[in-house]
Amino acid sequence: MPGRVRSDPLKNPERPYLAIGLEGSANKFGAGVIKHFVDGTTAVLSNIRHTYITPPGEGFQPRHTALHHREWALQIIQECLVKAGVSMHDLDCICYTKGPGMGAPLQSVALVARTLSLLYNKPLVGVNHCVGHIEMGREVTGAQNPVVLYVSGGNTQVIAYSRQCYRIFGEALDIAVGNCLDRFARVINLSNDPAPGYNIEQEAKKGKRLLPIPYVTKGMDVSFSGILTAVEALTTDKRFRPDGQPKNANDEDIITPADLCFSLQETVFAMLVEITERAMAHIGSKEVLIVGGVGANERLQEMMGVMAEERGGKVFAMDERFCIDNGIMIAQAGLLSFRMGFETPISKSTCTQRFRTDQVHVSWRA
Amino acid sequence: MASPSLALISASTLISQGAEAHRFRKGYRHPTLDASLTRSRVAGEARALLRCLRSGVNVPGVRMVDASEGILGIEQVESDALEEYEIPVDVLMQLIGQEIAKMHLADVIHGDLTTSNMMLRHPSSFKSHHPTLRTELVLIDFGLSFYSSLIEDKAVDLYVLERAFSSTHPDSEPLFASILKAYGQGMGKDWAAIERRLDDVRLRGRKRSMVG
Amino acid sequence: MQSYQLPHLPPHLSSVHAALFKDVSDAAQLRQRLITASTAEGPDGTRARDALNFAFIEARLITSLQHLRTAIHQAVMADALGSLRTRTVHSEIIWSLNPTNNISEAMRRYGVSDTSTSLVVVRIDSPELSVTDIERDMDAAVNGTKVPFADLRDITDWTAVKKYHKLGNEVAIQQTKGDVDRERGVVDEIATSSVAMKMVMG
Numbered sequence: 066m067p068g069r070v071r072s073d074p075l076k077n078p079e080r081p082y083l084a085i086g087l088e089g090s091a092n093k094f095g096a097g098v099i100k101h102f103v104d105g106t107t108a109v110l111s112n113i114r115h116t117y118i119t120p121p122g123e124g125f126q127p128r129h130t131a132l133h134h135r136e137w138a139l140q141i142i143q144e145c146l147v148k149a150g151v152s153m154h155d156l157d158c159i160c161y162t163k164g165p166g167m168g169a170p171l172q173s174v175a176l177v178a179r180t181l182s183l184l185y186n187k188p189l190v191g192v193n194h195c196v197g198h199i200e201m202g203r204e205v206t207g208a209q210n211p212v213v214l215y216v217s218g219g220n221t222q223v224i225a226y227s228r229q230c231y232r233i234f235g236e237a238l239d240i241a242v243g244n245c246l247d248r249f250a251r252v253i254n255l256s257n258d259p260a261p262g263y264n265i266e267q268e269a270k271k272g273k274r275l276l277p278i279p280y281v282t283k284g285m286d287v288s289f290s291g292i293l294t295a296v297e298a299l300t301t302d303k304r305f306r307p308d309g310q311p312k313n314a315n316d317e318d319i320i321t322p323a324d325l326c327f328s329l330q331e332t333v334f335a336m337l338v339e340i341t342e343r344a345m346a347h348i349g350s351k352e353v354l355i356v357g358g359v360g361a362n363e364r365l366q367e368m369m370g371v372m373a374e375e376r377g378g379k380v381f382a383m384d385e386r387f388c389i390d391n392g393i394m395i396a397q398a399g400l401l402s403f404r405m406g407f408e409t410p411i412s413k414s415t416c417t418q419r420f421r422t423d424q425v426h427v428s429w430r431a
Numbered sequence: 432m433a434s435p436s437l438a439l440i441s442a443s444t445l446i447s448q449g450a451e452a453h454r455f456r457k458g459y460r461h462p463t464l465d466a467s468l469t470r471s472r473v474a475g476e477a478r479a480l481l482r483c484l485r486s487g488v489n490v491p492g493v494r495m496v497d498a499s500e501g502i503l504g505i506e507q508v509e510s511d512a513l514e515e516y517e518i519p520v521d522v523l524m525q526l527i528g529q530e531i532a533k534m535h536l537a538d539v540i541h542g543d544l545t546t547s548n549m550m551l552r553h554p555s556s557f558k559s560h561h562p563t564l565r566t567e568l569v570l571i572d573f574g575l576s577f578y579s580s581l582i583e584d585k586a587v588d589l590y591v592l593e594r595a596f597s598s599t600h601p602d603s604e605p606l607f608a609s610i611l612k613a614y615g616q617g618m619g620k621d622w623a624a625i626e627r628r629l630d631d632v633r634l635r636g637r638k639r640s641m642v643g
Numbered sequence: 644m645q646s647y648q649l650p651h652l653p654p655h656l657s658s659v660h661a662a663l664f665k666d667v668s669d670a671a672q673l674r675q676r677l678i679t680a681s682t683a684e685g686p687d688g689t690r691a692r693d694a695l696n697f698a699f700i701e702a703r704l705i706t707s708l709q710h711l712r713t714a715i716h717q718a719v720m721a722d723a724l725g726s727l728r729t730r731t732v733h734s735e736i737i738w739s740l741n742p743t744n745n746i747s748e749a750m751r752r753y754g755v756s757d758t759s760t761s762l763v764v765v766r767i768d769s770p771e772l773s774v775t776d777i778e779r780d781m782d783a784a785v786n787g788t789k790v791p792f793a794d795l796r797d798i799t800d801w802t803a804v805k806k807y808h809k810l811g812n813e814v815a816i817q818q819t820k821g822d823v824d825r826e827r828g829v830v831d832e833i834a835t836s837s838v839a840m841k842m843v844m845g
Contacts, residue, residue: 233598234595284543284544284575286591331460331464335461338457338459346547347595347599348599371458372457435653477840480840486815487814487829492836492839494713494835494839496842504839
């Protein structure tokens with residue numbers, strides 16, 4: 066960034082701060098306790114999650130997902146406090162996901178947060194889910210000012226920080242990349258346990274054949290719906306063998322589910338790395354941070370690493386504990402804004418399905 | 432010897448005075464995917480550049496193409512920091528709008544319009560034909576360009592620029608408005624339909640604020 | 644004659660020699676000798692071909708030295724990559740200059756013809772060959788006056804170039820509004836770029 070370097074408006078706290086974060090915007094319910102120390106360091110005291118897993122071939126419906134969160138919330142929060150060795154009374158604030166996400170699950174978690182806030186007389190902090198991912202990513206990896214690739218079941222965004230805002234440079238024009246992968250996993254009946262994307266990744270490791278699939282980038286934007294249609298269509302190709310096995314010794318020209326997972330990953334990840342590289346070139350950054358559930362994919366991390374190396378830069382990535390939706394990231398982003406004086410009054414503690422990353426005032430950064 | 436073009440780049444020997452080369456190949460991509468993308472993008476960029484040259488759009492000239500290695504050699508545009516030119520901002524916006532209009536009239540869609548893909552030619556390196564300006568605006572990097580006469584594609588091209596503007600310039604609205612004004616004048620009767628479509632595209636963009 | 648090296652190419656293609664001749668008086672005979680030499684057999688045939696081992700290019704269709712050098716570079720690249728469309732690197736230069744893929748049309752337009760009065764003569768070879776020998780052979784092959792390349796500006800037939808590149812109605816030409824210098828700059832750029840991208844013209 067050109068110009069003089071300004072110091073962050075957020076100063077080291079005069080005493081340690083504690084916050085709990087509650088997340089439930091999709092099919093995971095997560096709770097985590099974070100601590101900010103006076104020397105500016107941070108500790109994850111606990112980070113617990115429970116995932117609503119549907120049978121193979123089925124996605125998660127908002128109503129059932131909300132039920133899941135309601136059923137598990139108290140138990141997970143309890144475990145989370147015990148693990149952290151703190152009580153509700155010790156907390157400075159309660160952070161919850163305000164959006165974006167699925168309406169019913171968001172509301173069920175907000176209700177829990179509101180109730181706890183009233184019971185223990187603790188301030189509420191509504192958090193943008195995407196900003197949660199970014200802030201936790203920065204905290205865990207130590208990346209200073211990276212271009213962020215945020216890839217999950219609901220979001221595909223290339224983001225860079227500028228003037229107290231996480232600006233979106235590129236995004237998916239239709240469905241999110243994780244949605245594309247998950248839906249394809251359902252087409253070929255892969256298990257949703259632990260996650261459809263994880264099982265695609267494992268299956269792709271066995272794939273050998275790269276099939277031609279559309280490659281759709283427009284500037285810094287990408288599109289996945291045509292790709293999903295194309296790869297689905299290949300499952301009705303007469304060369305497709307659902308069991309991955311040749312019919313007989315002469316059955317050589319075949320397409321296996323593994324080949325399709327492989328081709329799909331190679332294509333969509335190449336697109337994502339390409340738009341990330343373009344954003345890096347555009348703003349002159351050499352760091353890239355991958356966040357969101359799809360960010361746990363090691364092939365994506367590997368490809369991003371090759372790109373970053375070619376540019377003399379570095380990729381920052383995380384494992385599933387922090388990549389996949391979790392409570393601690395909500396606690397982290399919430400506590401940052403709480404320390405800047407931000408609170409969400411009960412009367413405004415609503416949720417919103419649509420909440421863009423660039424709508425958040427990032428008051429804690431210079 | 433592996434590839435003359437690669438040797439050319441590693442030795443940084445110029446084909447002729449003032450040419451530069453850029454590579455399309457990407458190490459992170461699967462080789463098969465990379466080869467087909469590379470080939471089509473080099474060819475696409477070269478064709479778009481020639482089409483632009485023939486249509487009077489300011490773009491760098493083509494100097495060398497090696498499709499199999501994915502290398503395109505282009506004229507080096509001598510340029511300087513923006514401040515060196517002392518051009519008023521509204522004139523600059525006008526230049527941008529005019530050049531994009533010329534390109535769209537030739538049915539070339541850039542595919543990646545950002546301010547980093549525009550350069551101002553250094554006064555010492557060419558003879559300006561403009562009555563008052565000593566420079567000209569040059570559009571570069573046609574790696575994602577394609578040929579289309581569709582209103583939709585032209586509107587999306589503008590929208591990509593608008594987004595790039597708003598993500599890097601804090602008060603971009605009046606700037607972009609003056610680009611569109613010059614663009615509209617350049618496009619003539621085609622402008623009304625593109626303007627309407629641009630509104631639609633913006634709306635679509637805002638709706639896209641949530642889960643997929 | 645000017646000579647330059649292309650160090651990034653295999654040795655047998657790395658040395659370029661080029662000269663511009665005007666007032667060429669024997670173009671018809673030269674063309675005849677080329678035809679005869681191409682089919683002659685035995686040691687005489689080899690000798691005849693060696694003596695004419697050049698690209699003889701219609702100079703009035705060359706718009707600038709850069710235009711010429713771009714064509715030379717594309718031809719040499721094609722040879723190095725084993726993708727020549729014509730028989731030799733010398734004929735490939737002539738093919739590169741023509742905007743279409745038609746080989747006989749390229750030879751007819753951009754090669755020496757009976758009416759040629761100015762020629763660009765090019766030799767691609769290994770740096771081991773002596774420059775003096777090449778220049779001697781070149782002078783022996785063409786009956787004309789060797790002039791510096793700067794003299795191209797009086798030789799280029801801009802109307803013919805525009806016609807072959809179908810530039811009559813192009814916006815770029817109309818924009819120059821009769822400014823001759825400016826129009827020539829535009830035509831030269833289009834001709835040069837067309838040569839450079841011929842590999843992917845499609």
